[in-house]
Amino acid sequence: xxxxxxxxxxxxxxxxxxxxxxxxxxxxxxxxxxxxxxxxxxxxxxxxxxxxxxxxxxxxxxxxxxxxxxxxxxxxxxxxxxxxxxxxxxxxxxxxxxxxxxxxxxxxxxxxxxxxxxxxxxxxxxxxxxxxxxxxxxxxxxxxxxxxxxxxxxxxxxxxxxxxxxxxx
Numbered sequence: 001x002x003x004x005x006x007x008x009x010x011x012x013x014x015x016x017x018x019x020x021x022x023x024x025x026x027x028x029x030x031x032x033x034x035x036x037x038x039x040x041x042x043x044x045x046x047x048x049x050x051x052x053x054x055x056x057x058x059x060x061x062x063x064x065x066x067x068x069x070x071x072x073x074x075x076x077x078x079x080x081x082x083x084x085x086x087x088x089x090x091x092x093x094x095x096x097x098x099x100x101x102x103x104x105x106x107x108x109x110x111x112x113x114x115x116x117x118x119x120x121x122x123x124x125x126x127x128x129x130x131x132x133x134x135x136x137x138x139x140x141x142x143x144x145x146x147x148x149x150x151x152x153x154x155x156x157x158x159x160x161x162x163x164x165x166x167x168x169x
């Protein structure tokens with residue numbers, strides 16, 4: 001923690017308490033979610049996966065997952081600049097590859113299903129950049145982060161305490 005952060009800690013609102021320790025109360029569900037996560041992680045590029053997780057978490061207002069996945073992305077070598085620009089990616093396209101943009105667009109369409117359905121043109125752009133197996137894993141990655149977001153937001157998991165761990169996929 002920097003001196004500036006320490007100086008301004010007294011100005012902060014107290015951290016909220018989680019509503020529910022869902023993973024402890026439903027360990028079989030938690031175990032299944034981690035199994036789903038592990039299966040998805042094995043089939044997708046780790047940096048792209050973190051971008052997808054961050055973008056879905058931004059849309060879903062999941063502070064816990066934003067804390068976790070921005071830290072994971074930086075630990076995986078992602079730049080702070082690309083992470084910061086992700087919330088405004090449409091105006092910052094030059095920070096991302098066409099493949100990443102297609103994945104981000106698909107993430108938004110799958111995450112915001114209340115706006116209708118996944119438009120054909122969004123799906124087709126993703127399909128142009130990903131082989132079918134990769135696309136299946138990408139859709140699974142978007143699905144798993146949306147599930148995690150819903151657990152974290154509903155149970156009000158508090159952000160700020162996550163430390164990245166070394167992973168071997």
